[in-house]
Amino acid sequence: xxxxSKTTPSASSxxxxxxxxxxxxxxxxxxxxxxxxxxxxxxxxxxxxxxxYQMGHRLGGKGASGRGSSGRIEEHGLHLWLGFYENAFxxxxxxxxxxxxxxxxxxxxxxxxxxxxxxxxxxxxxLRGGDWLPWVATFPPAPGLPGDPAETVKLxxxxxxxxxAVRLVASLIESAGKSTxxxxxxxxxxxxxxxxxxxxxxxxxxxxxxxxxxxAFDLLLGAISTFAPRSENVVLKLIxxxxxxxxxxxxxxxxxxxxLYRVFGVVDLxxxxxxxxxxxxxxxxxxxxxxxxxxxxxxxxxDNGATQSSVDSAFVRGIYxxxxxxxDGDTERPRLAAGVALRGAMRMFFTYKGALFWKMQAGxxxxxxxxxxxxxxxxxVKFEFFHKLTHVGLGGARGTPDDRHVAxxxxxxxAEIVGGGEYQPLVExxxxxxxxxxPLWGQLKNGDALQKQDIDLESPFDPTVLRxxxxxxxxxxxxxxxxxxxxxxxxxxxxxLAEDTRFRRAIHSGKSVQTQAFQLWLxxxxxxxxxxxxxxxxxxxxEPFDTWADMTHLIDAEDWVTPPKAIAYFCSVLPExxxxxxxxxxxxxxxxRNSAVEFLRRDxxxxxxxxxxxxxxxxxxxxxxEPNKKSRKKSVGEEQFDTQFWTANVxxxxxxALSLPGTIADRISPLERSYDNLTFAGxxxxxxxxxxxxxxxxxxxMLASHALSGFPALHSxxxxxxx
Amino acid sequence: MARAKKNPAESVSxxxxxxxxxxxxxxxxxxxxxxxxxxxxAKKPSSSAAAPGQPAAQAPSQETxxxxxxxxxxxxxxxxxxxxKMGQELAEQAIERARRSSGETASPIAxxxxxxxxxxxxxxxxxxxxxxxxxxxxxxxxxxxVLPLGPQLLPDATKIVDSIRDxxxxxxxxxxxxxxxxxxxLKGAGxxxxxxxxxxxxxxxxxxxxPLFSLDRSSTKPPIHxxxxxxxxxxxxxxxxxxxxxxxxxxxxxGAIYDTASGNVVGGLxxxxxx
Numbered sequence: 001x002x003x004x005s006k007t008t009p010s011a012s013s014x015x016x017x018x019x020x021x022x023x024x025x026x027x028x029x030x031x032x033x034x035x036x037x038x039x040x041x042x043x044x045x046x047x048x049x050x051x052x053y054q055m056g057h058r059l060g061g062k063g064a065s066g067r068g069s070s071g072r073i074e075e076h077g078l079h080l081w082l083g084f085y086e087n088a089f090x091x092x093x094x095x096x097x098x099x100x101x102x103x104x105x106x107x108x109x110x111x112x113x114x115x116x117x118x119x120x121x122x123x124x125x126x127l128r129g130g131d132w133l134p135w136v137a138t139f140p141p142a143p144g145l146p147g148d149p150a151e152t153v154k155l156x157x158x159x160x161x162x163x164x165a166v167r168l169v170a171s172l173i174e175s176a177g178k179s180t181x182x183x184x185x186x187x188x189x190x191x192x193x194x195x196x197x198x199x200x201x202x203x204x205x206x207x208x209x210x211x212x213x214x215x216a217f218d219l220l221l222g223a224i225s226t227f228a229p230r231s232e233n234v235v236l237k238l239i240x241x242x243x244x245x246x247x248x249x250x251x252x253x254x255x256x257x258x259x260l261y262r263v264f265g266v267v268d269l270x271x272x273x274x275x276x277x278x279x280x281x282x283x284x285x286x287x288x289x290x291x292x293x294x295x296x297x298x299x300x301x302x303d304n305g306a307t308q309s310s311v312d313s314a315f316v317r318g319i320y321x322x323x324x325x326x327x328d329g330d331t332e333r334p335r336l337a338a339g340v341a342l343r344g345a346m347r348m349f350f351t352y353k354g355a356l357f358w359k360m361q362a363g364x365x366x367x368x369x370x371x372x373x374x375x376x377x378x379x380x381v382k383f384e385f386f387h388k389l390t391h392v393g394l395g396g397a398r399g400t401p402d403d404r405h406v407a408x409x410x411x412x413x414x415a416e417i418v419g420g421g422e423y424q425p426l427v428e429x430x431x432x433x434x435x436x437x438x439p440l441w442g443q444l445k446n447g448d449a450l451q452k453q454d455i456d457l458e459s460p461f462d463p464t465v466l467r468x469x470x471x472x473x474x475x476x477x478x479x480x481x482x483x484x485x486x487x488x489x490x491x492x493x494x495x496x497l498a499e500d501t502r503f504r505r506a507i508h509s510g511k512s513v514q515t516q517a518f519q520l521w522l523x524x525x526x527x528x529x530x531x532x533x534x535x536x537x538x539x540x541x542x543e544p545f546d547t548w549a550d551m552t553h554l555i556d557a558e559d560w561v562t563p564p565k566a567i568a569y570f571c572s573v574l575p576e577x578x579x580x581x582x583x584x585x586x587x588x589x590x591x592x593r594n595s596a597v598e599f600l601r602r603d604x605x606x607x608x609x610x611x612x613x614x615x616x617x618x619x620x621x622x623x624x625x626e627p628n629k630k631s632r633k634k635s636v637g638e639e640q641f642d643t644q645f646w647t648a649n650v651x652x653x654x655x656x657a658l659s660l661p662g663t664i665a666d667r668i669s670p671l672e673r674s675y676d677n678l679t680f681a682g683x684x685x686x687x688x689x690x691x692x693x694x695x696x697x698x699x700x701x702m703l704a705s706h707a708l709s710g711f712p713a714l715h716s717x718x719x720x721x722x723x
Numbered sequence: 724m725a726r727a728k729k730n731p732a733e734s735v736s737x738x739x740x741x742x743x744x745x746x747x748x749x750x751x752x753x754x755x756x757x758x759x760x761x762x763x764x765a766k767k768p769s770s771s772a773a774a775p776g777q778p779a780a781q782a783p784s785q786e787t788x789x790x791x792x793x794x795x796x797x798x799x800x801x802x803x804x805x806x807x808k809m810g811q812e813l814a815e816q817a818i819e820r821a822r823r824s825s826g827e828t829a830s831p832i833a834x835x836x837x838x839x840x841x842x843x844x845x846x847x848x849x850x851x852x853x854x855x856x857x858x859x860x861x862x863x864x865x866x867x868x869v870l871p872l873g874p875q876l877l878p879d880a881t882k883i884v885d886s887i888r889d890x891x892x893x894x895x896x897x898x899x900x901x902x903x904x905x906x907x908x909l910k911g912a913g914x915x916x917x918x919x920x921x922x923x924x925x926x927x928x929x930x931x932x933x934p935l936f937s938l939d940r941s942s943t944k945p946p947i948h949x950x951x952x953x954x955x956x957x958x959x960x961x962x963x964x965x966x967x968x969x970x971x972x973x974x975x976x977x978g979a980i981y982d983t984a985s986g987n988v989v990g991g992l993x994x995x996x997x998x
Contacts, residue, residue, distance in 0.1 A: 021742055233936065288754035405741065478742040671750040676743040688752045710745055721752045 020049040023708060024409060024477040026389050027653075028054040029061025030694050031681035032483030033372045034091055034701025038712055040379040046709055051382040051477075053389065053411065055653070056458035057425055057439035058365065059373060061485065062654060063694065065363030066437025070626050071429040071559025073363035074437050074645045076654060077517040077571040078549050080359060080537060081115065081146075083352030085695035086718035087702060089115075089147030092368065098378070099371045107431045107557075114367045116553070117141070117355030122538040123314035124606070125262075132542060132606040135262055135314060136533050144353040150716045158283040158723050161346045162224045162274055168349075169270045170217040172263050173246065213249065216242050224274075232278050239278070243271045243305065268310040269301060273342065276304035288723030289339035289346075293664040297341035298334060314540035319345060321539040321546045321572070323692055324656045328576040329513050331543045340659040340690050343722065357537060362557040365435040368694075370426060374433070385423045386414040386444075386457060387469070389492045392482070394499070394675075395473065405677045406480045407473050412465040414457050415444045429559050459651050460491055461581050479677045481704050486510040486684035487655035502674060509666035510684045512655035514579065514588070516544070517571035518596040518646035519551075521564040521624040526550055529566070529622075530609035542603045544595045545570040564624035570599070579650035588648035596646050597638060657684035657692040664690050670703035679707040688720040695719075903927065904960035910949070911967030914997050919952075919963060921980055921990030927954035927961050932992050935978035944972045950992060952980060963992065971996060 023039060025032045032052060039048040058064050065075045081088065093111045101109035108114050122136040144152075156164070220242060223235045246267055254261040276292070277283065285291040292300055297319075298311050310316070317334075320326065323344070325336035348356070360367040377383070388411060395407030417423050423443055426433040439457060441447035445466075456462045471477055482489065489507060496503050522529065531550075539547040551567040574592065578584050600618050604611055613619055618638075625635075625643030635643055649655065667686035670679045681704035683696040688703075690696065702717050714720055905919050921930070935947040949966030973996045980990035 237936070286754060288752075290754065405743070474741045479744065669750050671747045673744055673747055673750075677741070679744070686751060707747060708744055714748070721754060723754045 020047055021478045021708075022049045022051070022476070023479045023481060024471060025050060025052045025481045025483055025681075026409065027061060027483035027485075027488075027682075028052050028059035028369075028383075029483055029485075029682070030063055030088070030368070030697035031683065031685075031701040031704065032061075032481060033059065033369070033376065034087075034698040035481050035483065035681050035704040036376050036381050036701075037091060037095070037372065038702055038705035039709060040376065040381055041711075042379065044709070044711060048709065049380075050376075051384060052376075053384045053387040053409075055386070055388040055460070056414070057385055057423070058435040058458075059369045059383075059425075060365045060435070061483075062649075062656065063364045063368060065365035065435065067363070067366075067427065067429050067434045068437045068645065069628070070561070071434075071557075072519075072521065072645065073366070073554055073558060074647075075363060075517065075519065075569065076647060076649055077515055078537075078547060078569045079364045079694070080118075080357050080549065081694065082348055083117075083142065083146050083355050083358060084347040084719075085358075085693070085698075086146055086148075086150070086153055086353075088695045088698040089145075089358075090150065090718075091147075091698055092371070093147045095371045095375050098375045101371070105431060106433075108361055108367065111147075114361055114371075115358045116361060118357040118359045118535075118537065119355045120534055120536040121318075121356055122533070122536045123318040123540040124538055124542070125314045125540070126542075133258070134533065134536075134538055134607070136536055136538075138534075139349075139352070139356040141355060142352050146353040146358065148353065150718050153718050155351060155719060155722050156346070158277060158288065159224060161350060162277055162283065163221060164350045165270050165274055166217060166221050166224060169267050169274075170214070170221075172267050172270075173213065173217070213242065213245050216245065224278075227278075227283075232281070235278050236275060239271060239275050240305075243268075243275075246271070262315075265310045265313045266315060269306055269313070269315065272301045272304040272306035272310070276300055277342075279304060282723070289343040290664065291339060292342070293337040293339035294662045295338050296334070296661045297336045297338040300338035317540040317546075323659065324513050324515055324573045325658060326513065326573045327511065327658070327660060329515075329573040330575060331546070331573065335658070335660050337659045337661045337664050337690075340664060343689070344691050347719070347722070359551075359553065362432055362554065363434065366429075366432055366557070369435065370433045373426070383422075383425075385425060386416075386439075388412040388414055388457075388460065388462075388465075389484070392480075392493050392496060392678075394495050404675050405473060406675060409471040409477070409480065411469045411471070413467050413469050414462070414464050415439070415447075415450065416466055417443055418445055418447075430557060432557065456582060456585070458653070459582060459585060460488060460653070461585075461651075473677065479679075479708050481679055481681050481708070483681040483701070483704075485512070485653045485655055485682060486657050487512045487652035491652060500674065502672075503668065505666045506668045509660070509663035511658050511660055511663070512684070513658055514574040514576060515571060515649040515654070515656050516574040516592045516595065516647065517569065517649070518545070518592065518644065519570075520566075520568045520644050522566040522568065523564060523622045523624045524610075525565040526552065526608070529607075529611050531607055538607070542606070544572055545599050545603075546572045548607065560624075561626055562624075570596070573656075574648060574650065577650065579652075585648065585650055588650045589646070592646050592648040593641070597641055600641070657682070659691055670700055670707050673707070679704045688717070688722065904955070906955065906960065906962050908962060908964040909967075910965065911969065911971075913967065913969070915965070915967065916995040916997060917963065917965065918993045919961065919980070919990065920993075921961070925982065925989045928958060929982055929984045930954075930961075930980055930989060931983050932963075932980050933978040935976035935992065935994055937972075937974055937976055944974060944976075947971060947976050947978070947994065950978060950994070952992065965994065967996065973997060 023036075025036055036050050036052060038044075039050055052059075058066065062076055063079060065073055068074045092114065096109075096111040096114060103109040103113075119139045119141065120136060121139065122134045124132045124134050127133055216238065220235070220238055223238060227235050246264070250260060250264050250267075254264045280292055282289060282291060295303075298316060301316070302308065302311050319341060320334045320336055323336065325334055325341075327333045327335045373383070389409060390412055391408075391410040392406055393408035393410065394404060396404045423440075425435060425440070427436050427440070428434065438451075439447075441451040444450060450464070453464075455464050457464060482493070484492070486507065490497060493503070493507075497507065526535070535550040535552060537547075537549040541548060547570065549569045551569050552565075554567050555563050555565075574588070577588055577591070579588060600611070604618075611619060611622065620637055620640040623640045623644055625640070628643075664686075667684070667690060668674075668680055669686040670681055672679075681697075681700045683692050683694075683700060685700045685703075687696045687700040689699055699717055699720060702712055703714075703720075706712060706714060706717075903921065907917055909915065909917075930952055932950050932952045935950055937944040937946070947965075947967065949964075949968070951964045953962050953964075954960070955962050975993065975995045977994075978992045980992055982989050
């Protein structure tokens with residue numbers, strides 16, 4: 001690992017036009033950097049002077065990653081990009097284009113190098129007797145590339161989603177029919193109108209054959225295409241009839257056929273979604289899917305006719321796992337706002353481009369935050385690392401909203417640079433500019449001494465402070481974007497919390513959750529470990545680590561002398577625990593370590609049967625690590641796990657933003673103007689998507705930019721006005 | 724190097740002017756139109772120059788190799804919103820006309836049946852009005868779909884409304900017919916109120932009734948399956964048999980009476996379980 005040779009021009013070397021509006025962005029996660037990107041577009045109508053203040057040594061927030069020994073990628077957790085992340089992908093495509101990396105010297109020079117499609121997704125089903133069976137699905141490629149120009153993106157109406165849902169059910173039934181004795185005569189088109197045909201069909205109850213069922217689906221498609229308010233009852237009756245017929249035709253078969261059982265589960269869920277969307281009038285509700293955000297998605301599905309086994313299915317658990325939707329990290333308390341879930345599921349399965357998933361070809365820090373850093377530096381954005389915000393001070397008279405503003409930002413300066421220059425945060429690993437897991441101590445004053453203190457400069461509870469620094473409005477900044485995690489805001493916004501009921505409600509409603517993750521580097525490949533299938537991403541697995549992704553494709557992005565054969569990432573929520581000190585963080589770290597070891601002893605065998613010896617002991621020697629220069633002692637047995645990587649994401653800034661029922665309406669929009677020089681950005685805000693993900697964060701950053709500058713135009717934020 | 728002389732005007736520092744955020748055009752998403760119509764595509768920038776509030780470099784045009792050559796899925800008519808607005812206004816006018824005419828249309832039915840003052844007559848009127856309004860709103864939806872295709876389709880869309888109304892009036896607003904004798908055979912406990920409405924001129928030997936569904940919009944009450952209708956022994960009167968489960972929830976239920984030969988709905992059976 002060497003210091004990155006990629007040099008970026010210093011902000012001070014660039015011309016600085018007078019009277020530019022100065023924007024202080026606090027926090028360097030996706031939302032903040034998206035806002036900086038928009039505010040500094042070279043052809044924007046107004047130019048802003050942007051400074052990003054970042055605690056510790058690296059950008060990325062919850063998406064930050066680092067490089068450890070052997071150039072290993074060390075993540076906060078598993079990050080997969082979904083094929084509908086239009087805004088986030090567009091940002092990255094533009095960033096790579098503008099960074100203009102040289103393919104001859106940089107292994108990941110373009111967007112196409114950085115992201116690769118991954119069509120495989122799997123969920124794990126628990127069988128009677130305690131075994132787990134993976135269900136792997138491969139989604140066909142879809143036209144386009146995520147992030148295609150905004151003007152080419154057309155999102156669906158609720159009605160169009162419902163039509164697609166009917167088609168999905170019909171095709172699933174059709175495919176089920178191919179493996180059964182259901183007859184497969186083509187459905188005749190109704191000679192009369194759709195509605196009278198429905199009337200006839202319901203009247204005679206003639207849905208006993210697959211042909212009739214197929215005809216019913218055709219009618220359902222027609223009905224959904226044309227139904228109007230107050231004609232829902234007819235459609236609902238047809239759905240009920242179809243649902244009953246599906247049950248009658250498949251119920252006897254699913255006991256003996258696992259594939260049919262899965263099909264039945266999905267069909268049951270989709271019919272419940274159809275029924276619910278129509279019952280709740282979502283196709284005509286001006287709130288769109290938000291109309292059902294006060295209820296939990298599982299409850300909503302159940303209320304609309306889904307069977308309990310479908311609600312408990314791996315498919316639904318997989319969705320909850322994907323967004324860590326467990327209140328207080330308790331996997332017995334799945335909670336996810338129904339509208340957010342439905343919007344996410346519809347977009348995920350019906351509007352993806354290219355592939356359902358896209359995988360980064362290195363760490364998220366390397367793929368996302370390095371090129372963004374390069375581009376923003378080229379544009380003149382300043383980065384102040386080792387700046388920990390401690391207080392947001394308000395000015396203006398109480399009770400006069402138009403005059404309320406941020407008057408001061410108070411920071412602890414955690415470290416200073418040798419010679420007073422700028423901190424150069426990147427290192428080069430296998431030719432790629434990357435973020436190190438630890439600060440580059442050599443650049444810091446008293447770096448050796450700081451390193452020996454075992455400090456954590458990324459923790460708000462770390463006491464390290466060289467000096468205090470206060471920025472004042474009009475002198476040092478004009479506008480502020482607080483791009484902090486919802487978990488971190490109460491620590492620095494005490495004054496706003498005390499005075500602003502709207503903000504207080506948003507913070508109290510905006511619950512977040514701690515997460516945990518571990519990564520393994522293995523000396524045998526997945527086939528040797530007993531995994532039967534392609535490289536995949538699997539969720540709904542046994543707790544405490546319900547999600548696994550095969551990340552073997554990252555081997556070439558690391559810097560091993562003797563490369564491993566496979567890489568595996570695991571993650572899940574972490575049951576809520578106290579985290580108010582460095583000691584708490586260390587205790588949590590130990591808990592995750594013990595859970596991971598237990599998981600490897602007890603559970604991973606369901607995925608990798610040959611990870612255990614015949615006597616049932618983990619083959620710890622499969623865990624790859626290169627010799628530690630500092631320690632000559634060779635690890636044996638379970639100790640070898642300690643050569644791997646794990647993390648307890650318990651710091652306030654690491655917490656994952658939940659979308660709990662009954663809380664979405666409390667979210668603050670970056671567009672709101674409670675303070676005339678402040679806005680917020682982050683996936684916890686009312687971004688339009690309102691889900692904890694990079695797309696939500698980028699949308700929020702774009703909204704924050706719009707709030708300060710009027711651009712980008714709201715209609716160019718793909719999906720903001722989506723139902 | 725000689726130090727530059729200070730401009731006297733600079734020696735007195737003016738108080739810094741505090742900048743303020745612009746007033747936002749709105750503070751949240753607008754989903755009213757997208758729920759029904761999907762998200763209109765963003766407008767294409769008219770030129771490479773940036774317009775205020777609309778950065779021209781939004782599209783990643785520089786990285787042409789990365790941009791898919793897939794055709795735009797859903798390129799929409801840029802005039803879609805004004806057209807739909809016009810369509811909605813037209814539809815609202817049509818609904819209002821239908822609302823007025825529904826009374827005129829439904830009242831003669833009730834009068835001709837001699838059921839204006841009978842229990843359930845209001846249901847009949849309500850049913851008629853609902854039917855009309857549903858068709859009109861269906862026409863509204865049709866207009867929403869066809870309007871973006873071009874204003875030349877407007878006349879056809881309005882004709883849909885008129886033709887539906889005319890068809891309804893012509894079919895049910897006829898010359899009237901003598902009343903039909905109805906007898907009721909009730910099985911099951913609890914007080915109920917039953918009303919039967921049928922079109923004039925129907926053949927009692929060729930009719931049947933659907934299961935009766937709750938009229939409570941958000942109800943999950945089970946339908947009543949134990950209703951049947953048949954011709955009396957004289958071939959002219961009707962015999963309604965109603966078998967109610969003791970657990971059937973209270974409330975109003977309605978089932979369509981239809982002609983088994985043509986499949987057309989020719990009336991309705993309303994049951995109110997009052998407990």
